[in-house]
Amino acid sequence: MQANVLDNIELAPHYYRLSLHCPPLAHSVKPGQFVMLKVSQAYDPLLRRPFSIHRVDGELVQILYQVVGKGTKLMSQLRPGEALDVLGPLGNGFGLQAGIKQAILVGGGVGVAPLLFWAQELGRQKIKLLVFVGGKNRVDLLALDDFRQLGARLYLATEDGTAGYSGRVTDIVADYLSSGESTAATAVFACGPKGMLAHIAGLAERYVLPCQLSLDVVMACGVGACMGCVVKSSHAGDYIRVCKEGPVFEAARIAWA
Ligand SMILES: Cc1cc2nc3c(=O)[nH]c(=O)nc-3n(C[C@H](O)[C@H](O)[C@H](O)COP(=O)(O)OP(=O)(O)OC[C@H]3O[C@@H](n4cnc5c(N)ncnc54)[C@H](O)[C@@H]3O)c2cc1C
Ligand code: FES
Known part of the structure; x- marks a missing residue:
C-alpha cells in the first residue's frame, strides 16, 4: 500500500519521527505490530526495512527511528508529499492478560518506539503506567513528554549519568521490583537491545510477572x-x-x- 509523508522531523541527533498519512494502516494496525518499508524508489537498498508503529492518531501513523545505516539514512531524507511503499501491518502485537491493572514498560533507546502506541491503548483501558526508559546518554531518551501526557510515571537511566539514574535501565527496574512496591496484577512489556531483554526476562521470572518482549x-x-x-x-x-x-x-x- 502507499503512504504519503506528512513530515519527517529530526528529534535529536540520529533520531527522527516520520509521520505518514495511511488510512488503511491506521485503521488496522495493533500495538506491537510492524511494517516493512521500501525506503527508496531506487533498487538499492533492495530489501524493505522493518519498523514498529510508534503512534496512531486518526489516519496518521508515526514511526520513530534511529539512523544506523544506508536505509535509515535514506529515510531521513524523505520530504513531505513523497509517497512510500508500505507492507503491513505485520506480526502479532502485544496482548493484555485478564486482571492486569498496572503495566511496567521498559524501553532501551529507540526500543520505546512500539511502547508508546501500546501505552496509548493501555491508557484507554485505565491501566496504570510505569515507564522505564534507558539509553547511553540523555539524547537516547525519547518520547518522554508523550508518555507523560498519557499519565505515565517515568523512571529514567543513562549509562553516562547525563539524565536520571546513572547506570542501566535494568538496574532501576530491578530496584523497583525489589522495593516491595505493589507488583500485584502487574505485567511487564519491553523492547530494546537483546541483553536488556534477557535481563528483563530474568527479572520477570524471579518476581513471577507476566512478561512480553518485542524482539529486534x-x-x-x-x-x-x-x-x-x-x-x-x-x-x-x-x-x-x-x-x-x-x-x-x-x-x-x-x-x-
Ligand atoms: C520488528 C522490528 C521493528 C523495528 N522497529 C524499529 C523502530 O521502530 N525504529 C528503529 O529505529 N528501528 C527499528 N527496527 C530496526 C530497524 O529495522 C533497523 O535499524 C533498520 O532495518 C536498519 O536499516 P539500515 O539500512 O539503516 O541499516 P543497515 O545498513 O542494514 O545496517 C546498519 C547496521 O545496523 C545493524 N542492523 C540492521 N538491522 C538491525 C536490526 N533490526 N537490529 C539491530 N541491528 C540492526 C546492521 O547489522 C549494521 O551493523 C526494528 C526491527 C524489527 C525487526
Ligand atoms: S524475515 Fe523472512 S522469515 Fe522472518
Whole structure:
C-alpha cells in the first residue's frame, strides 16, 4: 500500500519521527505490530526495512527511528508529499492478560518506539503506567513528554549519568521490583537491545510477572518466507520466526543464553 509523508522531523541527533498519512494502516494496525518499508524508489537498498508503529492518531501513523545505516539514512531524507511503499501491518502485537491493572514498560533507546502506541491503548483501558526508559546518554531518551501526557510515571537511566539514574535501565527496574512496591496484577512489556531483554526476562521470572518482549532482529522478507529472522526457542531444538510468530513473545518462550 502507499503512504504519503506528512513530515519527517529530526528529534535529536540520529533520531527522527516520520509521520505518514495511511488510512488503511491506521485503521488496522495493533500495538506491537510492524511494517516493512521500501525506503527508496531506487533498487538499492533492495530489501524493505522493518519498523514498529510508534503512534496512531486518526489516519496518521508515526514511526520513530534511529539512523544506523544506508536505509535509515535514506529515510531521513524523505520530504513531505513523497509517497512510500508500505507492507503491513505485520506480526502479532502485544496482548493484555485478564486482571492486569498496572503495566511496567521498559524501553532501551529507540526500543520505546512500539511502547508508546501500546501505552496509548493501555491508557484507554485505565491501566496504570510505569515507564522505564534507558539509553547511553540523555539524547537516547525519547518520547518522554508523550508518555507523560498519557499519565505515565517515568523512571529514567543513562549509562553516562547525563539524565536520571546513572547506570542501566535494568538496574532501576530491578530496584523497583525489589522495593516491595505493589507488583500485584502487574505485567511487564519491553523492547530494546537483546541483553536488556534477557535481563528483563530474568527479572520477570524471579518476581513471577507476566512478561512480553518485542524482539529486534535483522529481517529480510518480514512475512515468514526466508527464515532469516529465526531465534532459538526455549524448547530444545526449536527455532521461531520473529516476523511471523512475533515480534512480541512471552519472555519464557525464548532461549536467552
Ligand atoms: C520488528 C522490528 C521493528 C523495528 N522497529 C524499529 C523502530 O521502530 N525504529 C528503529 O529505529 N528501528 C527499528 N527496527 C530496526 C530497524 O529495522 C533497523 O535499524 C533498520 O532495518 C536498519 O536499516 P539500515 O539500512 O539503516 O541499516 P543497515 O545498513 O542494514 O545496517 C546498519 C547496521 O545496523 C545493524 N542492523 C540492521 N538491522 C538491525 C536490526 N533490526 N537490529 C539491530 N541491528 C540492526 C546492521 O547489522 C549494521 O551493523 C526494528 C526491527 C524489527 C525487526
Ligand atoms: S524475515 Fe523472512 S522469515 Fe522472518
